[in-house]
Amino acid sequence: MTEILIKNGFVVDPLNKINCEKMDIAIKNGKVVAKVNEKNAQVIDAAGLTVMAGGVDIHSHVAGAEVNMGRMIRPEDHYKDPVRKTALTRCGTGYSIPSTFVTGYRYSEMGYTSVFNGSVAALKAKHAHEELNDIPLMDKATYILTGDWWFVLENLAKGDVDECARLVAWLMRATKGYAIKIVNPGGLESWGFGRNVHSIDDPVPNFGITPREIMRGLIKVNKKLNMPHTIHLHTNNLGVPGNYQTTLDTMKAFEDLSTDGKPVAHITHIQFASFKGENWGKFKSGAEEIAKYMNAHNHMTLDMGQVTFSDTTTMTADGPFEFSLYELGGHNKWVNSDVETESSGGIIPFHYKKNSPVNALQWSIGLEIALLIKDPWKIFMTTDHPNGGPFYDYPKVLAWLYSKKAREATLKKCHKSAKKKSLLPSIDRELSLYEIAIMTRAGTAKALGLPDKGHLGVGADADVAIFNINPETLDISQKFRTARKAFANAAYTIKDGTIVVKDGQVVNSQIPGRTFWVDAETKDPCKIDDEMKRKFRDYWTIEFENYPVTDHYVKVSDRLERKASV
Amino acid sequence: MSKIINNVVCPICGCLCDDLEVTVKNNEIVKMKNGCAVCEAKMVHGYKSEERILKPMIRKNGKLEPVSMDEAVKKAAQILTDAKYPLLFGWSSTVNEAQRIGVELAEELGSALDNCCSVCHGPSVMATQEVGIPAATLGQIRHRADLIVYWACNPWTSHPRHVERYTAFTDGRFEGSEWKSYMNKMKASASRKKMDIASKRIEREEAQINPQVEVNGPPPQTLQKPGRKMIVVDVRKTMSAEAADYFMQIEPNRDYDVIEALRCIVQDQELDVEKVGGVPVEYLREVADAMMKCEFGVIYFGLGMTQSLGRFRNIEVAIALARDLNRKTKFIISPMRGHFNVTGANQVFAWQTGYPYAIDFSQGYPQFNPGENTAVDLLKREDNDATLVISADPGAHFPSVVMKNMMKHPLITINPDMNAISRLGDVVFPTQWCGIEYVGTAYRMDSVPITLKKVVEAPPGVLTDEELLSKILAEVREIKKKRGLPVGLTEQKIVHTEPIEPPRVCPAPVTKPKPKKVVKKKKEAA
Ligand code: SF4
């Protein structure tokens, strides 16, 4: 293994409370070490550059059945973004849903080194892993749709949290999953018959349970299993005007579950869950209320789900949401993809436009929340790729966060009613590099429970991003375009101790990255007896033995062992 | 010594039944339980047929002669690299792991890459690209569907267990099997047939003029009642039609009209004709009623729709019908994908390139153009100058002009047995039966991934598709290198042993990550 010495960079490492200090980072055997012998090491002169840990994306749809269906139905999306084969890299296509290899390259070119896949139905988990294996240069993991899994619904309805926990532990192991994902709890099961739930206390047809009970139950399960991440939640009523109230109800419903001041739930793409107003005509921002609540409470984390004004593809397990989006009109493609006993799903291509009052305000809402929440450890930067925009728009999102000037430049072009309703003109906050590092790597790594990621302390994984930004000479808030370019094209990206990107170009594509998955060891395993297998045969159309994701499907496996308390 | 292997997956049709019980004795399958007749034919007998290819062969002086694997690989790589524009076709009966290498090979060669879907459900894929599709996995149908429509397909023979395993004759959580009522109906119809025969005899004896038989009667009242119902729409009365509650016979090539008429009725529009596609409008009205009234409906469509007049437009309008019905109830529509992993080929191609089939790599990046890059069209224009066919038999299915053009240039084949195309090959590779002799992944017609099992050892020296393609790819790269051409990097093979490193015990996250001292040398700002 090569040794690397990154010399004289401005290190931004919030987990170790280092803020733009000039120092060296030494790397050996894929880890950050105290020092290396300069003579043997490959030296990177980082003078005048900013050095951060590799980016950790907490929510992005990069692999699996839904993502691939999106690819398949959008040739017109790929035509405009062909990617040539080179001696080092495979060819492929973008745009909004890039092919797997291109996904890896483009993340890496922005200094990202880990990506967490937004949602996967357990029955199709093998598919997601097959695709993750084809995403080079990245560590990865996938969340598993658990909230409408029949065994969960049945056991929580019975009030048997312990048995539910044992089954979820089995599920994570069987799917090589990383976290409990809940999407529109109860809504996905209801969608099986074309219905939906409309509040957290709406009963789920046929199951005698409410979304509130599902979410609270799974938070308890999550704790019992001592999972690295909290539950990962896509709230009820997503994308519906007035839903900020549902979101607040949801957050309030968890208050008593955090006993140690630690977060118990992560609400993803909060922008889509912060709409005010009774209908689309009266559409308003609920950002203030959400931010106010978040500033007063510590039991939640969020990610943005920022809209970036692009021609993109929306995709979610929230089947009823996608259908209602289709019913709003103006779309010619609608995919629905229900998965027996577990989930639903939907896809609609979507072009967010500045001159649409709703889209423009959505853009504003995402930024408002991120800027109004004072503590950057509570909200992370995402676009819910590709739902709000493709992940390669991250540098744009960052620019809007660190530069009021950038915000104003965009707001100027927005629809006038959105301009009037936007809170952005009243917000002066401009994020520092330190805060950006929190929202893109340190905070996400912490929320995901990854002790070796998101920082550059001794023992950390040698995933490093170096940007052509000199904090002493470049005022990023003024020269936001220069900084944006720097974030789009990392000067260097180092993955597992190997330089993989230089000057925004992939120079080594052969680092496969690892797949994290959680193996929670329960005191008693869940009962897999004949009765369970029989049930399994009734519930699914494949045999119990053929359900699990075997080792065959994980190229480089990284098992996280957890001790459960049940 | 015989052993029984459970939960074996059937590598034949898009149903991918995974509940087979296979008995193996002396490295031979001797018995199979649970599978259908088609499955039994292949799993117990077909795979060990005398037509099995055991050694690679090269055509020399017009005759196929056995050669060593190395020689065959070299020859194949030579042909592919020498060609200006090869075509790699097939892929529907092999596993994802092989298809992945196939894409890489096509990329390295700058060739055309197409799968069998271009001659079966390609139009369905195109229609989906136009309008999307409301789909669901098969279990969703089993649990919930109370109206099942098979349109222009005959599952009884093409997907023998589709009805019994996934749709009308299976018990779900919310809907029961229709099997009993079917049996009753069959009994009734058997006695009716007897009566018919008897009465016809009497009629004939009485030398009466036979009245015109109404082939297509009105829908029965039961269509409007709760409980499972099955409708078959087709141009001829098939076995599946016999099993249905209602068979609606339509005139050939009129699918589009009939579906459009149903859409009109669903949308409350007046139809001022008496019949559409040979079906009286009142009947259509009742069928549309049943569609709107059901709790959960589904349309499965087959090649009768994709390959008849209108092609992908038929599918588009059928999808639109299902979509409209979602405003009234829950409605799903899905293609009956044929070969066991044609779905997987679409998936693998799509995640690696963005496109499901009809891909051209000649520009150094993937391009998609069905009707241009699809195998049949390409061959018709004689655009390619070498062909590799894997796990498919276009020899039996392609039009003869197309085959003639294919034969003008070198042909490489990879198939387990001497099918029509292998007989025509210039380099003929043997290969293992995936799902019988080696493990791999296939996608069911509803895109559920399932791992095929290995139940017997392959004949010695016969490689898997994956191994074979990797060898050819490596050889292609060697030849290109010798010619001073740039080549892609060979993917590092990672052995799937778990864990790679000793399992890392990840401590529970601490509330505040303790700051670690970063690096020793701190420098003053210069
Ligand atoms: S229905 Fe198809 S998959 Fe099932 S046993 Fe028969 S041939 Fe095999």
Ligand SMILES: [Zn+2]
């Ligand atoms: Zn998402």
